[in-house]
Amino acid sequence: MNERVRQLNNAPASNGKYILYWAQVNRRVESNHALAFAADLANQRGLPLLFYEGLTCSYPFANDRFHTFMIEAVPETFRRLARMGIGYAFYPRRKPSDPNDVLYRLAAEAAAVVTDDFPTFLAGAYNARVPKKIRVPYYAVDSSCIVPMAHFVKQEWAAYTIRPKIRKVLAEHLRPVPPIRVAKRWTAPVPDFHVEPGDVAKLVASCEIDHSVPPSTEFRGGRKEAEKRLKKFVETNLRRYSRHKNEPSAHATSELSPYLHFGHISSLEIALAVKEYAAGHRLIADEFLEELIVRRELAFNFARLSKKLDSLDALPDWAQATLRKHDRDKRDPTYTCAQFERAVTHDALWNATQRELLRTGKIHGYYRMYWGKKIIEWSATHAGALAIMIYLHDKYALDGRDPNTYTNILWCFGLHDRPWFERPIFGLVRYMALSGMQRKTDVDAYIRENP
Ligand SMILES: Cc1cc2nc3c(=O)[nH]c(=O)nc-3n(C[C@H](O)[C@H](O)[C@H](O)COP(=O)(O)OP(=O)(O)OC[C@H]3O[C@@H](n4cnc5c(N)ncnc54)[C@H](O)[C@@H]3O)c2cc1C
Incomplete structure (x- = not known):
């Protein structure tokens, strides 16, 4: 089996009406190794292929922003799949009392289930929990990385250790995913739980989710x-x-x-x-x-x-030691999570970064480092700062809940970085100053853009 594919249960090959692709993360038709793998299985078995996409109301921080972005993509996915002869089912579970077994119902009629291999948030949790409940082979396929994640057997120390390993094999992986052709077209009616999104805002409004986080002003899904x-x-x-x-x-x-x-x-x-x-x-x-x-x-x-993604215990030893030494250092000022969330610190640049997050669902990469470093500087404890950064990303960031989220937040505490110079609160962890931002960037222009 290729490096991208893992079978996550021991179920033997079995009969079924179709091969099921469960798009948990890679909600796309093109350039999708998992969908391509599912299509190959379907062709080998002479079966049609069904693409299933769910959207539940019950995941942490489900809100209008994330729902809107995901639902906006649905009509286009449906159109593209229909042209290719692949079935499609979209099921938004609007309230906790709505059926929660759609995947299992679909899997019960499938000859195999193929899904995305993704290490964080819901997909990570589902891929640990679901396979043992499925009676047909359950495959997780890595379609998120160019060099498959499985190629690296150890946790890498930093960019300088993974870079040469990537370079060595990059050429063999930097090739387009071959276009998908299914031999047997999907001809059955769409499953009865399928929902046509129609008016996206109306569908989102009908879901029991947090309606206080509005859709992004900047990013439309799809x-x-x-x-x-x-x-x-x-x-x-x-x-x-x-x-x-x-x-x-x-x-x-x-x-x-x-x-x-x-x-x-x-x-x-x-x-x-x-x-x-x-x-x-x-x-x-x-x-x-x-x-x-x-x-x-x-x-x-x-x-x-890493065993943990939301804990300072995941940091290298030098960073843990230096942060422990400085955890009780005096902070002045300090802000609560609610103050950070409302963007009401004394620092106009920091407030603008938070406002960018609140409005668009993203912060520019350079100021995002500053955003994180200042939360460390102005929070009562280091663990508290970490929790605030994760909370704000999980709730507002359209690119949040991602491997990049937790890794980069921990980068602010020294992950994948090196020791710098000793200073209060940060110890040997790299520090960032407002004066540096003022010297290197047009702070005023950015504040004007994020009033
Ligand atoms: C505290 C903090 C939190 C962050 N949280 C997230 C997050 O939730 N989701 C997220 O995708 N990125 C996160 N980043 C990394 C980076 O800020 C964003 O990837 C980048 O700003 C996305 O903007 P872009 O697509 O215009 O990036 P570009 O500069 O156009 O880069 C293209 C792509 O490269 C990748 N990339 C860029 N910078 C980084 C980086 N430092 N580390 C890893 N991959 C990178 C991203 O996938 C990005 O989309 C975070 C960084 C920090 C310091």
């Missing part, structure tokens, strides 16, 4: 949006990226992280498009590919192999 942003990035921003990526008001980054998180686009497609454009226009895309491949896949490596 494959078309992701493709549009990728095109704009390669054609207008790639050439500016290395020079302006750390200047938030220059808007030179790709803004693709929400689409990557919800799987509307793959990092593989982005890397291929960027490389092709760079080659054709004599551009150097190394800095972008470093973020997209090395940094992102380092985050997946950590999320997959």
